[in-house]
Amino acid sequence: MAKWVYMFTEGNATMRNLLGGKGANLAEMTNLGLPVPQGFTITTEACTQYYEDGKKINDEIMAQIMESITKMEEITGKKFGDKENPLLVSVRSGARASMPGMMDTILNLGLNEEVVEVLANKSGNPRWAWDCYRRFIQMYSDVVMEVGKKYFEELIDKMKEEKGVTEDVDLTAEDLKDLAGQFKAEYKEKIGQDFPTDPKEQLMGAIKAVFRSWDNPRANVYRRDNDIPYSWGTAVNVQMMAFGNMGDTSGTGVAFTRDPATGEKKLMGEFLMNAQGEDVVAGVRTPQKISQLHEVMPEVYDQFVAICDKLEDHYRDMQDMEFTIEDKKLYMLQTRNGKRTAQAALQIACDLVDEGMITEEKAVAMIDPRNLDTLLHPQFDAAALKAATPIGKALGASPGAACGKAVFTADDAKNWAARGEKVILVRLETSPEDIEGMKAAQGILTVRGGMTSHAAVVARGMGTCCVSGCGDIVMDEANKKFTLGGKEFHEGDAISLDGSTGNIYDGLIPTVDATIAGTFGRIMGWADKYRTMKVRTNADTPGDAKKARELGAEGIGLCRTEHMFFEGNRIDAFREMICSETVEEREAALEKILPEQQGDFEKLYEALEGNPVTIRFLDPPLHEFVPTDEDDIKKLADAQGKTVEQIKTIIDSLHEFNPMMGHRGCRLAVTYPEIAKMQTRAVIRAAINVQKAHADWNVCPEIMIPLIGDIKEFKYVKKIVVETADAEIAAAGSSIKYEVGTMIEIPRACLTADEIAKEADFFCFGTNDLTQMTFGFSRDDAGKFLDAYYDAKIFENDPFAKLDQTGVGQLMEMAITKGKPANANLHVGICGEHGGDPSSVEFCNKLGLNYVSCSPFRVPIARLAAAQAAITAKNA
Ligand code: ADP
Ligand code: MG
Ligand code: MG
Numbered sequence: 001m002a003k004w005v006y007m008f009t010e011g012n013a014t015m016r017n018l019l020g021g022k023g024a025n026l027a028e029m030t031n032l033g034l035p036v037p038q039g040f041t042i043t044t045e046a047c048t049q050y051y052e053d054g055k056k057i058n059d060e061i062m063a064q065i066m067e068s069i070t071k072m073e074e075i076t077g078k079k080f081g082d083k084e085n086p087l088l089v090s091v092r093s094g095a096r097a098s099m100p101g102m103m104d105t106i107l108n109l110g111l112n113e114e115v116v117e118v119l120a121n122k123s124g125n126p127r128w129a130w131d132c133y134r135r136f137i138q139m140y141s142d143v144v145m146e147v148g149k150k151y152f153e154e155l156i157d158k159m160k161e162e163k164g165v166t167e168d169v170d171l172t173a174e175d176l177k178d179l180a181g182q183f184k185a186e187y188k189e190k191i192g193q194d195f196p197t198d199p200k201e202q203l204m205g206a207i208k209a210v211f212r213s214w215d216n217p218r219a220n221v222y223r224r225d226n227d228i229p230y231s232w233g234t235a236v237n238v239q240m241m242a243f244g245n246m247g248d249t250s251g252t253g254v255a256f257t258r259d260p261a262t263g264e265k266k267l268m269g270e271f272l273m274n275a276q277g278e279d280v281v282a283g284v285r286t287p288q289k290i291s292q293l294h295e296v297m298p299e300v301y302d303q304f305v306a307i308c309d310k311l312e313d314h315y316r317d318m319q320d321m322e323f324t325i326e327d328k329k330l331y332m333l334q335t336r337n338g339k340r341t342a343q344a345a346l347q348i349a350c351d352l353v354d355e356g357m358i359t360e361e362k363a364v365a366m367i368d369p370r371n372l373d374t375l376l377h378p379q380f381d382a383a384a385l386k387a388a389t390p391i392g393k394a395l396g397a398s399p400g401a402a403c404g405k406a407v408f409t410a411d412d413a414k415n416w417a418a419r420g421e422k423v424i425l426v427r428l429e430t431s432p433e434d435i436e437g438m439k440a441a442q443g444i445l446t447v448r449g450g451m452t453s454h455a456a457v458v459a460r461g462m463g464t465c466c467v468s469g470c471g472d473i474v475m476d477e478a479n480k481k482f483t484l485g486g487k488e489f490h491e492g493d494a495i496s497l498d499g500s501t502g503n504i505y506d507g508l509i510p511t512v513d514a515t516i517a518g519t520f521g522r523i524m525g526w527a528d529k530y531r532t533m534k535v536r537t538n539a540d541t542p543g544d545a546k547k548a549r550e551l552g553a554e555g556i557g558l559c560r561t562e563h564m565f566f567e568g569n570r571i572d573a574f575r576e577m578i579c580s581e582t583v584e585e586r587e588a589a590l591e592k593i594l595p596e597q598q599g600d601f602e603k604l605y606e607a608l609e610g611n612p613v614t615i616r617f618l619d620p621p622l623h624e625f626v627p628t629d630e631d632d633i634k635k636l637a638d639a640q641g642k643t644v645e646q647i648k649t650i651i652d653s654l655h656e657f658n659p660m661m662g663h664r665g666c667r668l669a670v671t672y673p674e675i676a677k678m679q680t681r682a683v684i685r686a687a688i689n690v691q692k693a694h695a696d697w698n699v700c701p702e703i704m705i706p707l708i709g710d711i712k713e714f715k716y717v718k719k720i721v722v723e724t725a726d727a728e729i730a731a732a733g734s735s736i737k738y739e740v741g742t743m744i745e746i747p748r749a750c751l752t753a754d755e756i757a758k759e760a761d762f763f764c765f766g767t768n769d770l771t772q773m774t775f776g777f778s779r780d781d782a783g784k785f786l787d788a789y790y791d792a793k794i795f796e797n798d799p800f801a802k803l804d805q806t807g808v809g810q811l812m813e814m815a816i817t818k819g820k821p822a823n824a825n826l827h828v829g830i831c832g833e834h835g836g837d838p839s840s841v842e843f844c845n846k847l848g849l850n851y852v853s854c855s856p857f858r859v860p861i862a863r864l865a866a867a868q869a870a871i872t873a874k875n876a
Helices: 013-031 044-052 059-076 113-123 126-144 149-163 173-191 199-213 217-226 290-296 298-315 342-354 360-365 369-376 382-387 410-418 432-440 454-462 518-530 542-550 561-566 570-578 583-608 630-640 644-654 666-671 673-693 711-732 747-751 753-759 767-775 783-791 808-822 838-847 856-875
Strands: 005-007 039-042 089-095 106-109 234-240 251-256 268-273 319-326 329-337 390-393 395-398 401-407 423-427 443-446 465-468 474-476 481-484 487-490 494-498 503-506 534-538 556-560 613-616 702-705 739-744 762-765 827-830 851-854
Touching: 005 013, 005 059, 013 039, 013 044, 013 089, 013 234, 013 298, 013 329, 039 059, 044 059, 044 199, 044 234, 059 199, 059 234, 089 199, 106 126, 106 199, 113 126, 126 149, 126 173, 126 199, 149 173, 199 234, 217 432, 251 290, 268 290, 290 298, 298 319, 298 329, 342 360, 342 369, 342 518, 360 518, 360 856, 369 838, 369 856, 395 454, 401 410, 401 443, 410 423, 410 432, 423 432, 423 494, 432 454, 443 454, 443 494, 454 465, 465 494, 518 856, 534 542, 534 856, 542 583, 542 856, 556 561, 556 583, 556 851, 561 570, 561 583, 570 583, 570 630, 583 613, 583 673, 630 644, 666 673, 666 711, 673 711, 702 711, 702 762, 711 739, 711 753, 739 747, 739 753, 747 753, 747 767, 747 808, 753 762, 753 808, 762 808, 767 808, 808 827, 808 838, 838 856, 851 856
Parallel strands: 401 423, 423 443, 443 465, 534 556, 534 851, 556 613, 613 702, 702 739, 739 762, 762 827, 827 851
Antiparallel strands: 005 039, 039 234, 089 106, 089 234, 251 268, 251 319, 319 329, 390 503, 395 465, 401 494, 474 481, 481 487, 494 503
């Protein structure tokens, strides 16, 4: 019989896959002898089983849960529904990877009218008893029955108004009892049934709700962003309550062993007296700093500090902990390796190495490559920043610089961003429903909440700039405006945020690019020691190439020559070429283009300092370049000595029904060999010149023919290239070498890779097209239906962002297995968007690729991901 439930005493930290992160760590803390309210964990496998059984908890699992309740009652000496010593529990979700705030928790479960009276009488603290009860009804109604929080919050606000108080804590036992009654009435009205009184029925409802929450929309979005498979499922933790809401000797808080924003080694955190769990993060009241606990309760503070040290030492990483003090007694409710900013991640990894806590290899392995993205994003221009005066200041909750137009709802943020606007999301506070809007925004500004508020935690996770808790803002969400620093801001007004200092500015402050230095450079240095795959970049201009070199690129894996035609008035000659009717006309136009291409290539080779440069020949459908406006058409007609009518006829003739599968790629070279000849001349002449200028470099251009599906196509184009190149080299008396290879982006090329490899010097997977051609849907149109595919669980990810290893990956593997034996010198790389995606990079490492190539700003991410892949492979 499978074991579906583990007591905290039966688990440990290594059982994360089965028990989830929270459950495994509660067990580990129990093993370490720390004060953990006891309970049990229902496994992630039980969650998967629940879905397999058609969203039902089967008899076997149910029986094990019941057995565990009995054990828990024995351990705690309390009983569900008991008239003497009633047991109250929390029901908490916990997946393998932490997903803060994504799934739901229910506290104080086990209460009913009788039990609440028992608690009130026995404790002599009726306020506490009724506070628990009203919270429970609220959470249960919201999470289990999906009644919605807002009705209850409205009732609380009304009650506070009637009583003339501003804070929840100022409500009396009587008020809370009254509220509990109102809540139950609300429940009955919405659900049509009485609020459940049987603790075991409540428990089963709550467990199912946690399983269900695995599939809620915000959890699905979070998983997609963080590469967490749906199949993992969540565990459920049932744990005895520790009460932080018993009065002034009780409280609750969260803390980090190091600063999650900067990495600085110091205890950081917040707590609230007379409060329960999520009060601290919900921004209901403004919490106190953890250091102040030293004054409030010195002994508890010292005990807590000792536990923090012990946990960090044990896990050898920065810990993020939750605790509750119940009448001066400390309880630990959670520990995990804390989420942190990229900057903090680097600092902490370096510090841990310096402290002798971890090895360099471990330091490389512990940094999430996706996280680095934020460091590679622009920061405010220093001069512009100096000149700017902040109009307000709050907590720098997630670093980075952001500017954009103010919007007031998550939906607006999403919609404005979708039409290309940069927006700053301004909210009283955020909640998990806002996640997509937060993602779409450049930055987030909240009126309420501390460093551990929802907005702060989520923004740090996403690497989005966030300034939180700006109490100076007078907010009018309903009318989409706020006042700050004496100025009224409306929807669409420009503001800038500094997520490091917490400063808020009026207007847009220009930003500048980031560089690799300090801890970043140190970690990259270590990463380079372990990595076996090379990292190149996709760059079309010398500027991009230079930036990529600074970020550690070891070559260009893809230069898209068509991108070079958009500069200045080059497009004119290019249009003349497209609209030529004879070879002579076309050659005349190409003569104009040749020197410009050659010049560009020279600059690229210069920027790459002798490192390999792969130049892809003209690829896109030609009609993308034809003029559309009348003036341009007239200009072209004059240049060609044709009438406007003639040009329009030519343009019409270029129209294609399915241009992505039309006259493009190597097909252009087959129909117009003169284009391939011109590009070859430009590549070779540039290489000869740069080689001459730098005798110590080894300039060896790699010419890449796109969209090959048949070896005969490749041979045909290669012959043109080789004849032209060899003639150029001979004429110049040069001994320069060059390679001719192909992009692998059509499934047929994978299927016949053995034939192609005999002729090709290299393969480079163009996984954008390969994905498009393999799935048979257009990468430009997929956005329209992908959401429906996510909702229907057909796709978990966008296959254009994360490589489809099962299908597209198999084609890649086939191309390598067939290609390598056919050509011992064949080198293989990838230059699709996936070349900078960490999980795809790992896959490429497994396939034995020689390099990945990605956009300049993803180069460091790819370097780190490649190192991690090599470390994983080595330790496997
Ligand atoms: P999340 O993963 O969203 O943080 P948690 O399950 O950790 O959700 O719980 C939400 C809040 O409830 C936390 O502040 C936590 O400390 C508190 N909490 C959970 N279980 C208990 C318990 N047994 N006693 C007291 N507080 C609890
Ligand atoms: Mg928690
Ligand atoms: Mg392509």
